[in-house]
Amino acid sequence: MREKFWEHFKTVTYHRHLVRQGCFKVGLYRQGLLHDLSKYSPTEFLVGAKYYQGNRSPNNAEREATGLSRSWLHHKGRNRHHFEYWIDYTLDRDELLGGMKMPVCYVVEMFIDRIAACRTYQKEKYTDASPWEYHKRSIRVGKLLHEESRALLEKLLKMLAKEGEEATFAYIRRLLRRERKREFQKRLEACLRHIGRRKHGKTR
Numbered sequence: 001m002r003e004k005f006w007e008h009f010k011t012v013t014y015h016r017h018l019v020r021q022g023c024f025k026v027g028l029y030r031q032g033l034l035h036d037l038s039k040y041s042p043t044e045f046l047v048g049a050k051y052y053q054g055n056r057s058p059n060n061a062e063r064e065a066t067g068l069s070r071s072w073l074h075h076k077g078r079n080r081h082h083f084e085y086w087i088d089y090t091l092d093r094d095e096l097l098g099g100m101k102m103p104v105c106y107v108v109e110m111f112i113d114r115i116a117a118c119r120t121y122q123k124e125k126y127t128d129a130s131p132w133e134y135h136k137r138s139i140r141v142g143k144l145l146h147e148e149s150r151a152l153l154e155k156l157l158k159m160l161a162k163e164g165e166e167a168t169f170a171y172i173r174r175l176l177r178r179e180r181k182r183e184f185q186k187r188l189e190a191c192l193r194h195i196g197r198r199k200h201g202k203t204r
Contacts, residue, residue, distance in 0.1 A: 001049070008052040011120060012039045018116035023109060026172045031081070031109050038078045047071035055121055081109035083145045099146040104179045107149050108172055111156045115165075129161040 016036050023032030038044055048071060051061035059069040076084040083099055090098040102110075111131075118130040135141060135157050141150060160168045 004052040005049040007054060008045070008049040008058070011052070011054070012036065012045075012048065015116050015120045018119055019109070019112055022112035022115060022169075025169050026108060026112075027176055028105060028109060031105065035081070035109065035113070036075075036079060038075055041074070043074045044071045057117075080106045081113055083110065083141070083149065086146070086149075087144060097144075099144045099149065101146045102149040104152065104175065107152050108156070108176065111153055111160075111172075114157070115160070128164055132157040132161040 016039075019035045020032040023029065023035065039048065047062055047069075048058040051058035051065065053061060059072040059075075062069040062071060076082045079085060080102075083102060086100040086102050087097055088100050089096065092098065114131040114134065118134060119126045122130055132154075135154065141153075145153070156168060156172065159171060
């Protein structure tokens with residue numbers, strides 16, 4: 001058990017290191033530093049060490065052994081880069097639950113997380129096409145991920161597979177700059193509307 005404890009710690013830490021590197025390259029410094037910190041919590045870490053295998057997520061082994069993964073339930077509710085965090089009740093009468101649109105910065109972190117996970121588990125077999133190949137095998141994503149968020153994720157995965165990491169990360173930096181400008185404009189307009197309403201109220 002002690003050996004599994006240490007190996008799981010090294011795996012989690014190495015994975016976080018890869019994600020941090022990727023996030024820093026695109027300017028998501030805070031997300032890079034905070035990524036997956038909950039994996040060190042007792043709820044997640046002890047389970048991860050118990051079911052550690054080295055070539056796949058311990059959460060899958062926990063599900064096979066107990067029927068569910070308490071570690072994953074804890075993790076997905078605390079980490080916004082997982083699309084499962086954004087699942088909510090819908091207003092559509094035909095669908096009870098659905099994925100809400102994710103902020104672009106968390107779609108990007110999810111993309112980088114998948115690169116890091118494939119690098120961690122595939123090791124020397126990893127290629128730039130690995131994250132896209134993994135995504136295609138994941139049926140859940142198509143059903144639960146918001147349409148716009150899925151489109152962006154798949155665009156980045158395909159770009160990585162075809163054009164490589166350097167070109168994809170350059171595109172992401174431009175994308176995030178545009179998104180920050182858009183958010184700044186929205187906040188500025190909201191602030192100006194608020195000021196206008198206050199002035200209008202006083203003059204009346």
